[in-house]
Amino acid sequence: MIEPSSTDAVLFDFDGTLAPNLDLADMRQQIVNLTVKAGVPSNIYESLYIVEVIEAGYEWLEARDADQAAHYQAQANQKIIDIEMAAAEATEVFPGVKAMLTGLRQRRIKIGIVTRNCRAAIEAIFPDRKKFVDALHARDDVTHLKPDPRHLLDNLQALGARPEHSIMVGDGALDMQAGTALNMHCIGVLTGSNDTTALRQAGAVRVLEDCLSLHNLVI
Numbered sequence: 001m002i003e004p005s006s007t008d009a010v011l012f013d014f015d016g017t018l019a020p021n022l023d024l025a026d027m028r029q030q031i032v033n034l035t036v037k038a039g040v041p042s043n044i045y046e047s048l049y050i051v052e053v054i055e056a057g058y059e060w061l062e063a064r065d066a067d068q069a070a071h072y073q074a075q076a077n078q079k080i081i082d083i084e085m086a087a088a089e090a091t092e093v094f095p096g097v098k099a100m101l102t103g104l105r106q107r108r109i110k111i112g113i114v115t116r117n118c119r120a121a122i123e124a125i126f127p128d129r130k131k132f133v134d135a136l137h138a139r140d141d142v143t144h145l146k147p148d149p150r151h152l153l154d155n156l157q158a159l160g161a162r163p164e165h166s167i168m169v170g171d172g173a174l175d176m177q178a179g180t181a182l183n184m185h186c187i188g189v190l191t192g193s194n195d196t197t198a199l200r201q202a203g204a205v206r207v208l209e210d211c212l213s214l215h216n217l218v219i
């Protein structure tokens, strides 16, 4: 059985956890290409995630040419939305996810989704989500994105859940890092972009093949 002994909520990452992963490496490359074209030096963005590449590129350009910065930001943000929406059209949640979520809710456990994807893509991939999920915090719903724990905190607050009595489930190191920062019980899944070692190093106390058996493990 999985601690905590009385679980308030289970928070799920979306891509790679409840649904097939986006090609994040390709998406990042397309944003980097735009950023290079805008003249931003590589040391400004080289170690950053996609959204943070755009923020850093915007800030660098803004100090030099506000109009160009605004144009770059609008173009880059639209590009990630276009990629997400194109992928969403061909994607559904993994078979068995809805039964697992129903099983958790039957135990009066609240369900949250915390994702760096946009809300419109989640709604396209999981149109009946309201039957299974109590609160969704997508990229456009929050000021601070995970690995910033405030992304998870917004969701926990909407659910009325205590972090130390809640579980964070995800395929990403940043999911485990954000959950660990809040003393949540972090469970990694192998349906996305990381292996067991990477997830454990990021704070997972347990790693599962997928999330489909979760309702049988949580007490």
Ligand SMILES: [Mg+2]
Residues within 6 Å of the ligand: 013, 014, 015, 016, 017, 170, 171, 172, 192
């Ligand atoms: Mg993920």
